[in-house]
Amino acid sequence: MAKILIITGPEFEDVELLYPYYRLLEEGYSVEVAAPWKKRISGKHGYSVEPDKVLAEVKPEEYIALVIPGGRGPERIRYYARDDAVRIVKHFIENDKPIAAICHGPQLLISANAVKGRRLTSYPGIADDIRAAGGEWIDKPVVVDGNLVTARIPSDIPYWMREFIKLLKGG
């Protein structure tokens, strides 16, 4: 069964993690969550998940696609496991595998130097960071640019996942 990786950290935006997690299971994929450490992490709204993997031990070549939820998770990952996250994101970028990022998720695309010349969206509060890193920030519920599928906020989720699943199934 094809495996998809979700990377996150404490204080993730709960529904931005739970929706793709359940949605990709619903679609028949195997889904694994990786975080800076193995013990249970909680979202901003109090939902919690037990990570399947520590970021340091992730072999990105095992996965067909990557999902990066928002909330404070991405910044926390920068603090606790930046180099592991950069290594993982670069694998998906360099191999042109699908990446879905929402809200503050694109912060890890910036860390991996992966937004230059790309069209994408994010939580509006980090639009300037996207631009400073050389990306073109677009204010739409979902932006698809090649393997990158990005969205802004939880209410964009239906449009974000619709495009991501289309991409997973070959466009």
Add this chain to the structure above:
Amino acid sequence: MAKILIITGPEFEDVELLYPYYRLLEEGYSVEVAAPWKKRISGKHGYSVEPDKVLAEVKPEEYIALVIPGGRGPERIRYYARDDAVRIVKHFIENDKPIAAICHGPQLLISANAVKGRRLTSYPGIADDIRAAGGEWIDKPVVVDGNLVTARIPSDIPYWMREFIKLLKGG
């Protein structure tokens, strides 16, 4: 565009409302939320929704299907708008239209006298109520019995929605 109705009340289980809400939008349906009153209601985890309709004003014949999330919403509905909820649920039962209920959602099926002789599941804490009302309670992630698609807890969501969408699309 075919419309689907979600009925809920304060302290709903957040992801049991948000997942079907976003999922059915993703699938291209129009989705409306009805609650005992029009002002914004909050889930147990602090997500909030602004109801489109008050339960008293719902015309169930406008909708092709019904979703009943769990949490404390269903019991609150019994307190504030029981007769309206019963009228709505009965319409979907009598016309054999799809109903998805999860967790404490089946409490409203009990109120509408709709579980007698049916196979269904729910949050385990109300299994005895289902049995007392004449239903056969089954401990599985999802139980489909004709137009009724029921599930137990949030982690059943992928299997619950997969079966519900299959039913919406004609089995």
